[in-house]
Amino acid sequence: MFTMSLNKNQGSRTVVEPVALGSQTLSDTELSSLTLTHSGEQYAANDYETLANIEAELECMNAEEVMTTEEENSTIIEVNNENDALLSDVVLTDGQQQERVPSTTSVQIKPNVSHTQSQSIMIVSPAAGGGASQILKISHPASASANQLQSLAQSLITGKSPDGNIVQIRSTPSNKQNIAAKTSGNITLGNVQNVKTVQSVSGKRTSHNVQQNRNVYTKMILTNTQPQTGQQVLIASSPENQQGQTIKFLSSGSSNLNMNSPTKTITFAQAQQMGLLPSNKVQHILPSSQKQTGIIVNKLVQSTSAQPAKLTIVPNSAVKSPTKILPAPATGSTKSGNSQTGSLSSTSKVMHQNPQKVIIRQSSLKSGVVHNNNPIIRIPANQTIGTNQVHQLQVPGRQVQYVRLVSTPSSGTSNVVTVGKTKTPTALQTVGVTQKISGQQQIVKVVPLNTGSQTLRTVAPKSALSGNSQRLIIPATTQIGNQSKNNTVTIPASALSQLTSGQAVISTNSNVGNIVVLPAQYLQQQTDDSKHKSQQSTPTLLNNSQGLIGNSSSLSESKMSRSFNNSETNGIRPRKPCNCTKSQCLKLYCDCFANGEFCHMCNCNNCSNNLGNEEERQRAIKSCLERNPNAFRPKIGKGRDTGEDIRRHNKGCNCKRSGCLKNYCECYEAKIPCSENCKCVGCRNVEESTLHKKSLKDLAEAVEVRTAQLSLNKVKMQQMSDATFRPPAISNTGARQPFNFLTDKVVEMTCQCLMAQAEEAERNMFDDETSEKLIIEEFGRCLKEIIESAHKAEAT
DNA sequence: GAGTTTGAAACT
DNA sequence: CAGTTTCAAACTC
Numbered sequence: 001m002f003t004m005s006l007n008k009n010q011g012s013r014t015v016v017e018p019v020a021l022g023s024q025t026l027s028d029t030e031l032s033s034l035t036l037t038h039s040g041e042q043y044a045a046n047d048y049e050t051l052a053n054i055e056a057e058l059e060c061m062n063a064e065e066v067m068t069t070e071e072e073n074s075t076i077i078e079v080n081n082e083n084d085a086l087l088s089d090v091v092l093t094d095g096q097q098q099e100r101v102p103s104t105t106s107v108q109i110k111p112n113v114s115h116t117q118s119q120s121i122m123i124v125s126p127a128a129g130g131g132a133s134q135i136l137k138i139s140h141p142a143s144a145s146a147n148q149l150q151s152l153a154q155s156l157i158t159g160k161s162p163d164g165n166i167v168q169i170r171s172t173p174s175n176k177q178n179i180a181a182k183t184s185g186n187i188t189l190g191n192v193q194n195v196k197t198v199q200s201v202s203g204k205r206t207s208h209n210v211q212q213n214r215n216v217y218t219k220m221i222l223t224n225t226q227p228q229t230g231q232q233v234l235i236a237s238s239p240e241n242q243q244g245q246t247i248k249f250l251s252s253g254s255s256n257l258n259m260n261s262p263t264k265t266i267t268f269a270q271a272q273q274m275g276l277l278p279s280n281k282v283q284h285i286l287p288s289s290q291k292q293t294g295i296i297v298n299k300l301v302q303s304t305s306a307q308p309a310k311l312t313i314v315p316n317s318a319v320k321s322p323t324k325i326l327p328a329p330a331t332g333s334t335k336s337g338n339s340q341t342g343s344l345s346s347t348s349k350v351m352h353q354n355p356q357k358v359i360i361r362q363s364s365l366k367s368g369v370v371h372n373n374n375p376i377i378r379i380p381a382n383q384t385i386g387t388n389q390v391h392q393l394q395v396p397g398r399q400v401q402y403v404r405l406v407s408t409p410s411s412g413t414s415n416v417v418t419v420g421k422t423k424t425p426t427a428l429q430t431v432g433v434t435q436k437i438s439g440q441q442q443i444v445k446v447v448p449l450n451t452g453s454q455t456l457r458t459v460a461p462k463s464a465l466s467g468n469s470q471r472l473i474i475p476a477t478t479q480i481g482n483q484s485k486n487n488t489v490t491i492p493a494s495a496l497s498q499l500t501s502g503q504a505v506i507s508t509n510s511n512v513g514n515i516v517v518l519p520a521q522y523l524q525q526q527t528d529d530s531k532h533k534s535q536q537s538t539p540t541l542l543n544n545s546q547g548l549i550g551n552s553s554s555l556s557e558s559k560m561s562r563s564f565n566n567s568e569t570n571g572i573r574p575r576k577p578c579n580c581t582k583s584q585c586l587k588l589y590c591d592c593f594a595n596g597e598f599c600h601m602c603n604c605n606n607c608s609n610n611l612g613n614e615e616e617r618q619r620a621i622k623s624c625l626e627r628n629p630n631a632f633r634p635k636i637g638k639g640r641d642t643g644e645d646i647r648r649h650n651k652g653c654n655c656k657r658s659g660c661l662k663n664y665c666e667c668y669e670a671k672i673p674c675s676e677n678c679k680c681v682g683c684r685n686v687e688e689s690t691l692h693k694k695s696l697k698d699l700a701e702a703v704e705v706r707t708a709q710l711s712l713n714k715v716k717m718q719q720m721s722d723a724t725f726r727p728p729a730i731s732n733t734g735a736r737q738p739f740n741f742l743t744d745k746v747v748e749m750t751c752q753c754l755m756a757q758a759e760e761a762e763r764n765m766f767d768d769e770t771s772e773k774l775i776i777e778e779f780g781r782c783l784k785e786i787i788e789s790a791h792k793a794e795a796t
Numbered sequence: 797g798a799g800t801t802t803g804a805a806a807c808t
Numbered sequence: 809c810a811g812t813t814t815c816a817a818a819c820t821c
Contacts, residue, residue: 582815588805589815627806655803663818664802 577602585609586620588631593620596632636670652677660685750782 578599580590585599585607592599592609599609608616624631630650637650653674655665660683663669667678673687674680757778761771 576817578816580816583805587815589817591817624805631805651804653803658802658818662802664804666804669818 578604580604580607582606584616584620586613586617588624593617594632635666636672647672648675649677653680654678655680655683657682659683746786750779750786753778753782 576591578585578590578592579602581604583589583593585593585602585604586609588594590599590604590609592602592604597609598611599607608620610617621632633650635650636647647670649667649670649672653660653665653667655678658664658668660668660674660678660680665674665680665685667674667680668685674683674685754775757775758771761774766774
């Protein structure tokens with residue numbers, strides 16, 4: 001079973017129902033699920049003409065065949081009504097029956113295909129005007145004909161014109177089953193084919209801004225990963241370029257299809273030049289796998305991010321060769337990083353545009369190929385991923401970005417590749433990659449080291465830590481042609497960003513390891529460079545050899561909390577530069593170091609917390625860990641208290657003079673109340689509910705401490721006086737001196753009196769002021785008694 | 797901005 | 809482990 005979730009972007013005039021279809025070569029027990037995001041498509045009226053043309057052409061190519069499923073197989077299309085407003089106009093009809101289709105449609109198709117080979121259809125429908133784009137891939141049995149593929153793809157495209165008309169790209173036979181789709185109903189694949197072009201009920205949406213219709217672009221790629229039977233069909237349409245509408249049938253390998261249509265090719269760059277292709281979002285591509293040995297689950301979740309980062313992973317079918325990461329293209333804009341070992345290099349680029357793709361590819365791509373309009377980092381097969389290396393990359397107009405490849409030797413099968421993103425408020429993605437070297441699997445992390453705009457909080461792949469982690473398995477693709485683009489596995493950031501922490505995406509291709517997705521809260525980005533010093537380094541300082549990165553959402557969450565407190569409403573975290581002068585920024589005094597970051601744009605002197613002092617820095621890290629194995633773990637953890645998650649300082653503070661009400665106090669700084677872990681004196685940093693209770697006790701404790709100090713001071717003064725002038729313990733009259741009455745026992749009893757008074761006030765539910773008054777009065781009474789005792793003793 | 801205060805980290 | 813020193817941030821003026 002595979003699931004597709006089609007999500008209209010907010011505010012977009014959704015017109016084309018997505019195209020998310022996926023199927024896998026599955027055994028009876030195998031399932032694959034796919035959730036695809038469909039957001040922001042905008043289609044002009046012209047598009048529908050175009051689509052109609054496309055449809056007609058495809059129909060010609062379509063040999064009247066439709067994708068059929070075996071009767072015993074279940075094909076489910078779920079329609080989730082998440083946005084009735086947008087979708088209320090979409091009507092699926094079949095004969096007498098009509099069903100409204102919500103804008104957000106989740107399609108689940110569960111074909112029962114017994115073939116071991118699979119083909120795929122990729123449907124790309126990037127939208128303009130900030131809308132989302134999609135690449136959807138449909139895996140299907142190898143036996144499916146091209147016509148079937150086309151038919152299937154078309155059958156899933158439903159459009160709505162700006163004036164509200166519903167357009168179904170593919171006309172479907174009317175003798176099919178009724179669509180049983182309901183708000184959450186299921187329909188069979190056959191039902192899907194029944195979807196027809198219908199008129200919108202409302203049909204009143206004619207006031208769309210023409211400009212909104214610009215750059216509308218729809219592209220559909222039908223890809224067959226099997227060169228024997230595969231082909232690509234690319235369909236692009238644009239209201240601005242009606243004549244430029246292109247239909248491309250690309251044969252990957254020796255296609256057995258007879259494509260009569262003229263072939264035109266349009267590239268992304270061309271599309272963008274023509275204004276067809278906005279630089280948008282990640283496309284969803286799930287490759288098929290030639291040999292699928294396990295359960296295949298494709299799960300792409302809806303995106304909530306307006307501009308998710310792009311992340312593309314290109315697995316290689318050539319399992320034998322290690323996964324390699326290509327260095328950045330030798331463009332003038334690329335700046336070589338300060339690699340430590342230098343033997344291997346990887347690159348992360350800051351892209352010109354928000355969309356960013358990082359492609360880890362094994363195929364023999366040309367090194368450093370980066371498409372301006374479609375920035376992609378490609379990692380060819382002839383390079384291995386170097387671990388523990390830092391690579392600095394720069395693209396004109398953007399910040400320098402560092403990427404570190406970190407080996408994770410103990411992660412088992414879980415691998416993490418963390419790819420930094422730009423300063424745009426898009427989600428940072430963390431992806432795992434397994435590289436095989438000498439037959440041994442090696443885990444590689446790519447960690448952004450210096451984005452200047454964000455802080456990456458690396459989390460451990462949960463799959464390695466517990467078996468509870470959810471795994472998404474991407475079927476591997478057997479790459480036939482090295483340069484085939486069909487093997488691209490594109491993992492949409494929108495989908496990744498939706499995954500829960502630790503959720504892994506596992507490719508059946510051994511070259512692509514688990515993908516661990518960082519939760520959004522682990523990413524704080526900094527966009528206001530003018531306000532804060534930009535290009536602050538936020539590198540990950542540590543590898544996880546200590547297991548630190550592993551489960552630390554933050555190396556120093558207290559610092560992070562401070563940052564959060566300083567965060568602006570957009571949640572972007574400013575980072576303060578350090579001012580270390582003597583520690584070389586290699587001790588925990590340094591916030592940067594404590595946070596696991598490199599110093600960058602700081603005001604420190606003699607700083608060694610940088611790339612140039614990696615060795616020294618590592619020693620410092622080791623030293624800190626020797627002193628305190630938890631030195632880099634978050635100070636603020638979650639304690640279970642009364643069944644409720646409460647943040648608390650793991651170690652507790654030791655404040656004595658600040659009352660824990662100033663930022664000297666780490667608890668107060670982290671905006672958390674002091675806990676029993678704290679050893680503070682006179683703490684006033686307590687929860688509202690316990691403020692009354694604790695404050696009284698704290699006050700009593702403070703009085704106790706103060707009394708003890710006074711007593712101690714008296715003793716010291718006495719000792720000092722003894723050195724010069726020792727007053728007789730007994731006066732000339734034979735009476736004891738008053739200070740001699742301040743024995744430990746007297747002090748203790750005094751404190752007990754104060755405590756008793758505090759408790760009594762607490763029992764009586766007195767307010768703070770009254771309680772304090774009572775305690776002070778009690779203290780005064782004690783002092784009076786002591787003095788009186790002294791006088792009595794003197795009198796006697 | 798200089799000086800002081802503060803408490804964590806480092807050290808003994 | 810406790811006491812002391814060092815350190816850098818927080819705070820005050």
